[in-house]
Amino acid sequence: MNDTSLTPTTGVLLAGGAGTRLGLGPKALLPFRGRTLVELLAKALLDGGCHDVVVVLGAEAEEVRRTTDLDGYLVVDNPEWASGMASSFRTGIAAVARGHNVLVALVDQPSLTSGVVARLLAAHRPGRVTAAGYAEDALSGSAPAKLRRGHPLIIDAALSAEAAESAVGDAGARRFLQSHPGLVDVVDCSDLADGTDVDTKAQLHLLTD
Known part of the structure; x- marks a missing residue:
C-alpha cells in the first residue's frame, strides 16, 4: 500500500x-x-476510485449538458476550447481542489475502464506522474512489448500547477512530460484497454462493440 490513499485524486x-x-x-x-462517451467515461473515473470528477466541456457545451446525465460530477465550460486541448487541460486543473492529485483522461478513448483507473491509482507514487502504457506490438513474440505512453495519467498534486502552466496549443501535459522524463512511471494496461483515440471515421468501429 502506498501514500496515494492519503492524497485524494480528482479525475x-x-x-x-x-x-x-x-x-x-x-x-x-x-x-x-x-x-454517451462522456457519461460512460466520467462514471469509469469515479468507479475506478477517483475522489471526484471534473468534466470539461467546450464545443456545443449547452447541448451536451442538456442531453446527458452528468449529475454527481463538477461540469465546467472552457470558452477557449477551439484553441486546443491545452486550454481544456488548464481549465480542468484549475477546477481541482488544492492538494488533490489529478487523473487526466480523454473522452475519445472508449476502451477506458474503471480497471485502468484503479490500476493507475494503486501504482502512483507521491511526487511523480503515473501514465497508462499500451503495447505497441502485439506480435512481439517472446520479447517484452514496447509500451506507448498514453492516457489516463496521474499528475501529482505537487506537479499539477507546473504542468498546467507548460500546456500550449493542442497538447495537454506533453511539454511537461518531455521536460521531466525521470518523473514518469508507465504502467502497462494493455490487458485492460488499448488506449486508442476515436479521431477519424475509420476508427468508428471502436464504438460498435
Missing part, C-alpha cells in the same frame, strides 16, 4: 472537442454501449 475528463474530422458533432455525445 479530469477532457470532453471539449468538436470532433471535426468525424463530422458527427462533439465527441462527448458519441453513442457507446447505450449511453
Whole structure:
C-alpha cells in the first residue's frame, strides 16, 4: 500500500472537442454501449476510485449538458476550447481542489475502464506522474512489448500547477512530460484497454462493440 490513499485524486475528463474530422458533432455525445462517451467515461473515473470528477466541456457545451446525465460530477465550460486541448487541460486543473492529485483522461478513448483507473491509482507514487502504457506490438513474440505512453495519467498534486502552466496549443501535459522524463512511471494496461483515440471515421468501429 502506498501514500496515494492519503492524497485524494480528482479525475479530469477532457470532453471539449468538436470532433471535426468525424463530422458527427462533439465527441462527448458519441453513442457507446447505450449511453454517451462522456457519461460512460466520467462514471469509469469515479468507479475506478477517483475522489471526484471534473468534466470539461467546450464545443456545443449547452447541448451536451442538456442531453446527458452528468449529475454527481463538477461540469465546467472552457470558452477557449477551439484553441486546443491545452486550454481544456488548464481549465480542468484549475477546477481541482488544492492538494488533490489529478487523473487526466480523454473522452475519445472508449476502451477506458474503471480497471485502468484503479490500476493507475494503486501504482502512483507521491511526487511523480503515473501514465497508462499500451503495447505497441502485439506480435512481439517472446520479447517484452514496447509500451506507448498514453492516457489516463496521474499528475501529482505537487506537479499539477507546473504542468498546467507548460500546456500550449493542442497538447495537454506533453511539454511537461518531455521536460521531466525521470518523473514518469508507465504502467502497462494493455490487458485492460488499448488506449486508442476515436479521431477519424475509420476508427468508428471502436464504438460498435
